[in-house]
Amino acid sequence: MEKILDIVEAIAHEKGLKPENVKEALKTAFIQTAKKIINQKFAFEAVLNSQTKTIDLIQTITVVADDDERLQDEEIAPAYISITEAREYDDQVELDDQLQIPHDLEEYGRTAASTLHREIEYHIQRLIEDDIFNKYKAKIGTLVTGRVTRVDNNNATYIEVDEVRAVLPMKSRIKGEVFKVGDHLKAVVRRVNMDKENGIQIELSRTSPKFLEELLALEVPEIADGTVVVEKSARIPGERAKVALISMHPQVDAVGATVGVKGVRINAVSQELIGENIDCIEYSNIPELFISRIMSPAIISSVEIIKDENGEAQKA
Numbered sequence: 001m002e003k004i005l006d007i008v009e010a011i012a013h014e015k016g017l018k019p020e021n022v023k024e025a026l027k028t029a030f031i032q033t034a035k036k037i038i039n040q041k042f043a044f045e046a047v048l049n050s051q052t053k054t055i056d057l058i059q060t061i062t063v064v065a066d067d068d069e070r071l072q073d074e075e076i077a078p079a080y081i082s083i084t085e086a087r088e089y090d091d092q093v094e095l096d097d098q099l100q101i102p103h104d105l106e107e108y109g110r111t112a113a114s115t116l117h118r119e120i121e122y123h124i125q126r127l128i129e130d131d132i133f134n135k136y137k138a139k140i141g142t143l144v145t146g147r148v149t150r151v152d153n154n155n156a157t158y159i160e161v162d163e164v165r166a167v168l169p170m171k172s173r174i175k176g177e178v179f180k181v182g183d184h185l186k187a188v189v190r191r192v193n194m195d196k197e198n199g200i201q202i203e204l205s206r207t208s209p210k211f212l213e214e215l216l217a218l219e220v221p222e223i224a225d226g227t228v229v230v231e232k233s234a235r236i237p238g239e240r241a242k243v244a245l246i247s248m249h250p251q252v253d254a255v256g257a258t259v260g261v262k263g264v265r266i267n268a269v270s271q272e273l274i275g276e277n278i279d280c281i282e283y284s285n286i287p288e289l290f291i292s293r294i295m296s297p298a299i300i301s302s303v304e305i306i307k308d309e310n311g312e313a314q315k316a
Contacts, residue, residue: 005055033112034057151181165202174273220257259280
């Protein structure tokens with residue numbers, strides 16, 4: 001336990017964690033160990049000692065009169081000390097002072113050392129999981145690439161993505177797709193959960209419209225840099241899709257840029273989607289015009305927008 005702060009930088013570097021977070025995890029580990037070894041009801045504080053590179057464990061306790069009733073209450077008594085007993089530690093102490101009693105876990109033997117070791121491992125692991133959880137929570141709706149490690153009896157596909165394992169449920173696969181161990185595939189992060197029993201659970205999807213949009217951004221530089229914006233998209237996965245596009249630059253044709261020369265860009269996306277037919281249209285904020293474009297190649301003679309009493313278009 002000596003010079004334990006020397007390992008902070010090593011842990012932070014090895015696990016990719018922030019040193020300050022590692023320090024807080026170590027402090028928590030010390031406090032939890034003290035509660036388990038010394039007394040669960042004691043109030044402990046862990047203080048970083050930069051000179052000795054150790055963590056000082058301090059019990060904080062309130063000084064009260066010798067006849068204070070709180071000393072007789074088993075539930076709260078550990079938080080208080082009589083003034084007579086307190087003056088054995090500090091003869092200058094007064095009523096209501098906060099007495100700080102140092103504890104050295106090394107004095108509690110091997111049990112304390114092994115408990116502290118387990119607590120440090122536990123809290124560092126929680127830090128790692130929290131870091132991964134937050135990282136992938138921020139990636140919801142974005143594209144990831146991974147390697148298939150297993151396909152279970154329910155046809156759920158398990159994929160290794162960087163340092164975590166994600167699952168692609170059968171419902172989120174494009175109809176007709178078959179994967180085997182070792183295959184590499186792309187998908188978007190659909191959902192991220194974490195609980196004590198199962199740890200981090202990451203669900204992927206290849207059927208969401210967002211997957212189509214992410215693939216387009218991968219193939220079309222104008223979408224990736226924001227020159228062309230995907231305003232709306234809809235899919236029947238593996239069959240057909242509609243993508244409404246807006247150009248943010250007057251000299252850039254949104255549809256032409258997305259389709260590419262001889263369809264090379266849109267065909268690359270379609271190939272990833274098992275031949276899904278992708279129809280690119282120019283978005284318009286004029287509903288009648290936009291609907292006409294959506295319905296193309298059908299010839300539309302007229303479009304009527306039915307509005308409610310507030311003047312807004314009614315939903316079907």
